[in-house]
Amino acid sequence: MSAVKPLEAVARDRVGKGAARAVRRQGQIPAVIYGGGQAPQAIAVDLIRTRTLIYAGGFKTTVFEISAGGRKTRVIPRDFQLDPVTGVPMHVDFLRVVAGQTVTVEVPVHFLNDDKAPGIKQRGGTLNIVAHTLALDVAPDQIPDAIEIDLTGRDIGDVIHVTDVKLPSGVTYTGEATDTVANIVPPTVLGAEVEAEEAAIAEAQSAESAEEKAEEAGEAEGEGEKPEA
Template identity: 55%
Template sequence: MAQTYELKASARDRVGKGSARALRREGLIPAVIYGDKQAPLSIALNANEVSKKLHAGGFLTHVATIDVGGEKIRVLPRDYQTDPVKDFLIHVDFLRVTANSKITVDVPVHFLNQDTSVGLKRGGVLNIVRHEIELEVSPDAIPEFIEVDLKDADIGDSIHISAIKLPEGAIPTIRDRDFTIATIAGSAAAQSEAAETA
């Protein structure tokens, strides 16, 4: 289940580079809320609070509530820009979401039991094809991550999306094939050892 948090914001009347720079000097970040067939809303957020959320992880998969002058708007961060030199946040884009919304998100993949995997113990190498899986899901059901259990995976095995238990209502955006998430390949050392034995 997706985590949620709340941020306080103020509406912005002025937009453009000059006003954005003035906001950043005051410790604020310019942002925009768009979507849900409504006009885009320009806002300013506390730079420190948003940076903490960004660096806590899962920023683009956590639903937030933004309080703009008493009006609470449910949003999902869709994109952010950082300064190319100093690496601090300079802008955030938010998408309005409702309980009935269907959105596309990239969910990270976590690999379990690498230390007890049959194939990896025999000298195999984990070849990760997809570090993230793009899912179509409702905002309230965004998973933190997708788990792949490698315990029984052997050399030569491929783990496909069909073998993964996805949260209810989550559908991969790639539907035309059973795509590969990871493989267990034989290492060069294991292959030369097998050739010697043969």
Template identity: 55%
Template sequence: MSVKQISATARTQVGKGAARAVRREGKVPAVIYGAGKPPVSIALDAKETNRLVYAGHFLTTVFEIEVEGSKTRAIPRDYALDPVKDTVEHVDFLRIDAGSRLRVDVPVHAVNAATSVGVKRGGSVNIVTHSLSVLAPADKIPDSIDVDVAALDINDSVHVSQIKLPEGVSYAGQDDATLVSIVPPVGEEAAPEAEAAAEPADAAKK
């Protein structure tokens, strides 16, 4: 994956009051931490930061942050939004060292939906797991986990064990999660397996 460049300025003042002052200047307060080094408080351009966040894949993108001539590679770990304006209020960056592996949540995408056997028969693509937790080298974090649904018919599904992850990337979860399924049209009966699974639950309610 590519590394994106972003510039920032150092912040000497921290705390809620200082953060509000930074925002009034059209910037976003942020911090870089980790790798056994002291945290560094920085300020990012607000317009650029909001553009990056809303462009997607923000939390799986590695950035090279330049602060007064010094460059640091880091990945966003979290960000806060204004509850009213939905603008970015704060960003936490984690430093990454060469060769380090990170646990990240990667978005799951269904591809070839238009040619899916089940979709052509009136079914719909249902993304059951919207993001997958994986362990990946810092320089090989996938932008997304793409699940090909072209061959799926109605009531078919794809689980984690059925997909091939990129080289060096491993699943960080425990269960064989369902990623994507093709659900029948509204009003159509569910698959026999689904009905059978529902019967014990119905009986337990009586």
């Protein structure tokens, strides 16, 4: 479970496009805190700090304690917008964390011990990852950093379903239990096909080069012949 992270903010008394642009000119990002049976609160957070948090990963699964307007509020990010050209954060929505509530979050999947999977280590198979994250319903203060899946003993042809995944207590998967997370597939023949194609191209280029050299030699020999008297 991720630790609660502090996040400084300032309360905003003006909203709207003009006010948002003014906030951005000051090196901040307009944001809003909503939910929990309370009225939305407009705030502004530091651009550099927020951008770092977003691009570090796990932003939307982290609980923050925001200090703004003389009070502290525990929240979890629910959405953010990035500039489509520059990638700079433009706005963030935070949901208040209330006791007893659950949220749906995308938690990354980590695969362990691939060196102990015969299908990969001994037989050259490949782990084909179908789901890099799992959508989980969980209390905000119990969000796991990742879901770990042990590949020990896995062989070619093995399929890992959600039912094979051990989820932490109090965590529920929102999809179907039969959903596939990953499987181990046989070694691909693509590599051999590429090598054969590259060899054929190299052979054709070598033959073409030899032919050109032969033609050049013939032309040089013809130019060297003296005309009969």
